[in-house]
Amino acid sequence: MAKVALLFPGQGSQEVGMGRALQQCGGAVADCFAEADQQVGMALSQLMFDGPEQELRLTKNCQPALLTVSIAALRLLTERTGYRADFVAGHSLGEYSAVCAAGGFDLATAVRLVRLRGEAMQQAVPVGVGAMAAILNLDPAIITEICQQAMTATGGLCAPANYNAPGQLVVSGDRKTVEAVIERAKQRGAKRSLLLPVSAPFHCALMQPAADVMADALQQTALTDLSVPLVANVTAQPVRDGAQIRQLLVRQVTSAVRWEESIRQLVQLGVELFIELGSGKVLAGLVKRIAPEARIFSVSEPDHLDKIEDKITA
Secondary structure, three states: OOEEEEEEOOOOOOOOOOOHHHHOOOHHHHHHHHHHHHHHOOOHHHHHHHOOHHHHHOHHHHHHHHHHHHHHHHHHHHHHHOOOOOEEEEOOOHHHHHHHHOOOOOHHHHHHHHHHHHHHHHHHOOOOOEEEEEEEOOOHHHHHHHHHHHHHHHOOOEEEEEEEEOOEEEEEEEHHHHHHHHHHHHHOOOOEEEEOOOOOOOOOHHHHHHHHHHHHHHHOOOOOOOOOOEEOOOOOOEEOOHHHHHHHHHHHOOOOEOHHHHHHHHHHOOEEEEEEEOOOOHHHHHHHHHOOOOEEEEEOOHHHHHHHHHHHHO
């Protein structure tokens, strides 16, 4: 039987209405939303279902909301098929969903952690001071070189933050330096180079205050060894040890997400089928670019599972 990896999306995959169809399934699937509401002390599920979008987009709300939908989709998959995957991986925030899916901690703990993570990230850098930009179709080595040149010119900071797929890299740093990188990238032949609509410069050294907050929180959190390996953002290597994962989740806040390398690692480990669990289809698009030969399905609503049930139980 082909090996299967479960993938969990990160910030940017949110949309108003997400999770509504899952909540209507009732039972343990619906319980995810009630539990998340309780943990964050607000009607988070109502915000997911009805908006407003600007409130849902706030990092402190978006992160627990996305995790909740992912775990609800996982519960539906498990209920319907009894299936257990061979590996898990999550993009940035999605790594917490992946750890939860593999038994590292329960949903209540995961929701509390990512709520704190979102608040800490937002507070680490004032709105408008930091920025992120996507640079398309330019070699990563050239982008790294451009970041160094821009930092020398501005005295600021900018570094690769997300190695998403071939020809798609995101940089992060202070706004002035990121804007300098955008201009230099255009001059070096980037197909596109543009600012992203994000509220903070994730996955760079400016997030160190948030990393310190998460280090304290994770140190006080029980994190058990995983039932299946996680391919981690920071190393792009499989890991099951709870103590090591705790360290990786801290490092992840200020380190680049090595997503392309992670997917290639999973393929090398024998994964032929990827199932994206949660809002949107962002990861499916990236996997198609990284590993065109692999099969990838996205499950964010019950009827999505109907289309793939025979394929994952065969």
